[in-house]
Amino acid sequence: MKEARYYTRLENQAVLCRLCPHGCRIEDGRRGICGVRINKAGMLICETYNRICSGNIDPIEKKPLYHFFPGKNIFSIGSIGCNFSCAFCQNYEISQARIDTFQQLKTYPPEDIAALAQKTRLNIGVAYTFNEPTVWFEYMFDCCRQVHEKGMKNVMVTNGFINPEPLAELLPVMDAFNVDLKAFRDDFYRKQSKGSLQPVLDTIKTIAQSGKHVEITNLVIPTLNDDPHIFSQMCKWIADEIGKTTPLHISRYFPKHEMTLPATPPQTLEKLYDIAEKHLTYVYLGNFYLPDKGNDTLCAGCGKVLISRYRYDVEINGLNLDGTCRHCEKLSTIHHKMPI
Ligand code: SF4
Structure with a gap:
């Protein structure tokens, strides 16, 4: 449990949650629509923290x-x-x-x-x-x-x-x-x-x-x-x-x-x-x-296969590490170079 961010204290220990567009007004002891943010004596708590x-x-x-x-x-x-x-x-x-x-x-x-x-x-x-x-x-x-x-x-x-x-x-x-x-x-x-x-x-x-x-x-x-x-x-x-x-x-x-x-x-x-x-x-x-x-990702420039997929089996056959096509060098939107 942790005190929630994005809420406003109201009168009579009620609170207004500002996290999502529902903007729940929550009375003391009650939860918002999402069911996991509860008002405890005027403090909004995220019950699922951790x-x-x-x-x-x-x-x-x-x-x-x-x-x-x-x-x-x-x-x-x-x-x-x-x-x-x-x-x-x-x-x-x-x-x-x-x-x-x-x-x-x-x-x-x-x-x-x-x-x-x-x-x-x-x-x-x-x-x-x-x-x-x-x-x-x-x-x-x-x-x-x-x-x-x-x-x-x-x-x-x-x-x-x-x-x-x-x-x-x-x-x-x-x-x-x-x-x-x-x-x-x-x-x-x-x-x-x-x-x-x-x-x-x-x-x-x-x-x-x-x-x-x-x-x-x-x-x-x-x-x-x-x-x-x-x-x-x-x-x-x-x-x-x-x-x-x-x-x-x-x-x-x-x-x-x-x-x-x-x-x-x-x-x-x-x-x-x-x-x-x-x-x-x-x-x-x-x-x-x-x-x-x-399934497959094709190059937007030359139409050749950049990535072939069969369900969750993935083969990267036409893509350079910088996201460009190996055949025509056109840049795709693919992030490919490992961060670690
Ligand atoms: S649904 Fe949950 S997150 Fe959204 S405003 Fe209500 S209490 Fe906050």
Whole structure:
């Protein structure tokens, strides 16, 4: 437990949390929407500081990040809580858990996380993932500093629903982001996730403007966000506002949690892939394998294969260490040279 950052004390020991756009007003003894920030006698506490429930050595491709040290591992950690409550959440067992009833939390101070990351072979750093790391802000921030001190990288896998002030503080210590852009309609966010679209778009823009690496994931759910016209608008927005070379991961949905709609049909994914390719240079398919598209990274200059992938098997065949193509020397957006 640790005192939270970004809150304001109000009358009668109530507080206002300013970490995410929900802006929860929290009375004494109560928690905010995310379920892990509690008001104790007028002091807002991050209950999950030092507390993690999952720690895996994952391929960086699993985050997914395809242009950030491809083929390397990243020590991936997560805790409980989320500021969204998506009916289709793939990790609802942890995202919707509460500290009083969840038994599997273990204590790891930030320096232990950094030491573990450093000990792991072919590991480039730490990814904050599995649940929404924004609601773990204080711990994530302290871990990031320790990881940077060891010369390693930090990665955030996020829904992007964070206020500008904490995001600005985080940017200098975070190296790469995968932001889940769940849909390009505000009513989807309000109905399906209990959030809103604009703050997520603002977060993606701010990250891109800061020069930090960003990739975007869009989980396609039949009938809810698979309208080709709106999908095309989303891809155009990414190209115009973030850049044509921003990697987009189109991900297949499977029924989970409260969502019983059938899995996304392969034809839908192929169709959206073809639309995305009209706007963006690097488009990938996730949770779904097609032998001839959505896996490899091709050079935007000469079209030759820079990186070939079969699920999480990665072969870097056409890329120089500085991110240029071995055949035509065109610069890609790929970070490749190991930081350690
Ligand atoms: S971080 Fe949690 S408590 Fe704070 S505003 Fe967001 S949902 Fe509410």
